[in-house]
Amino acid sequence: MEVIICPNAQRVGEVAAAKAARIAGPIGPKVVLGVATGSSPVQTFAELARLVDAGELDVSEASAFALDEYVGIPEGHPESYHEIIRKTVTEPMHLDPSRVHVPNGFADDLAAACVAYEDAIRAAGGVDIQFLGVGSNGHIGFNEPTSSLSSRTRIKTLAARTREDNARFFDSIEQVPRHCLTQGLGTIMDARNVILVATGSGKAHAIAQVVEGPITAMYPGSVLQLHQHATIVVDADAAAELSLADYYKETYANLPDWQRLDV
Numbered sequence: 394m395e396v397i398i399c400p401n402a403q404r405v406g407e408v409a410a411a412k413a414a415r416i417a418g419p420i421g422p423k424v425v426l427g428v429a430t431g432s433s434p435v436q437t438f439a440e441l442a443r444l445v446d447a448g449e450l451d452v453s454e455a456s457a458f459a460l461d462e463y464v465g466i467p468e469g470h471p472e473s474y475h476e477i478i479r480k481t482v483t484e485p486m487h488l489d490p491s492r493v494h495v496p497n498g499f500a501d502d503l504a505a506a507c508v509a510y511e512d513a514i515r516a517a518g519g520v521d522i523q524f525l526g527v528g529s530n531g532h533i534g535f536n537e538p539t540s541s542l543s544s545r546t547r548i549k550t551l552a553a554r555t556r557e558d559n560a561r562f563f564d565s566i567e568q569v570p571r572h573c574l575t576q577g578l579g580t581i582m583d584a585r586n587v588i589l590v591a592t593g594s595g596k597a598h599a600i601a602q603v604v605e606g607p608i609t610a611m612y613p614g615s616v617l618q619l620h621q622h623a624t625i626v627v628d629a630d631a632a633a634e635l636s637l638a639d640y641y642k643e644t645y646a647n648l649p650d651w652q653r654l655d656v
């Protein structure tokens with residue numbers, strides 16, 4: 394696991410985007426992106442869009458797969474993840490909408506929609522770069538505590554804490570759906586690279602558990618300790634409970650030139 398501690402959220406976005414661009418370059422324009430919603434990756438996606446517009450990143454034939462979607466919210470709803478991905482990823486990066494996929498939380502047959510989603514990821518050749526945020530309870534995607542570490546895309550019940558955290562996007566907590574479709578932890582682990590971003594003190598405990606705690610379904614993001622190419626980019630507040638923060642900083646400050654991110 395590579396842990397990069399940045400002074401602020403803006404820098405987190407720049408470093409995460411630079412890391413992604415470094416990986417995407419050799420893959421070429423057909424790179425397959427795994428994309429998250431929520432506030433965490435917004436700066437990263439904005440920076441990626443800037444790199445695209447500057448001609449420094451070619452995603453002209455890229456596909457994208459969202460991590461999750463609420464059940465029962467129609468596609469055009471402002472809080473549907475279809476809509477959020479359209480605004481934060483598809484349009485700013487000029488992706489072809491037909492190659493941007495979000496689980497269908499409005500399907501009549503939700504279980505079949507989950508199987509179809511796994512099939513679509515496989516048919517695209519798998520995810521090259523998976524962007525992740527982390528919930529304050531340690532979830533990635535909507536894999537809530539006690540999720541199977543080898544789970545695939547499926548229906549999940551949102552934890553009370555997640556509904557409380559996400560109530561800020563709705564008029565009231567009653568409007569936050571109780572169910573979602575989410576890529577599983579096994580699905581996420583199949584991505585060839587993962588980049589998790591987190592900012593703010595509300596994520597400090599989850600980040601410490603994910604990075605330095607035991608691998609446990611109680612903090613589902615901790616499964617990333619088993620991933621060969623996981624990068625965790627956090628600001629100083631989200632890093633506050635990391636016991637090896639000095640080591641991560643020293644490591645990053647002394648990277649050899651060929652590993653440096655030019656940001």
Ligand code: F6R
Nearest residue numbers: 429430431432433526527528534
């Ligand atoms: C969103 C997702 C979630 C969020 C997490 C953090 O697609 O999969 O795991 O990344 O809940 O949300 P924010 O970034 O809003 O704090």
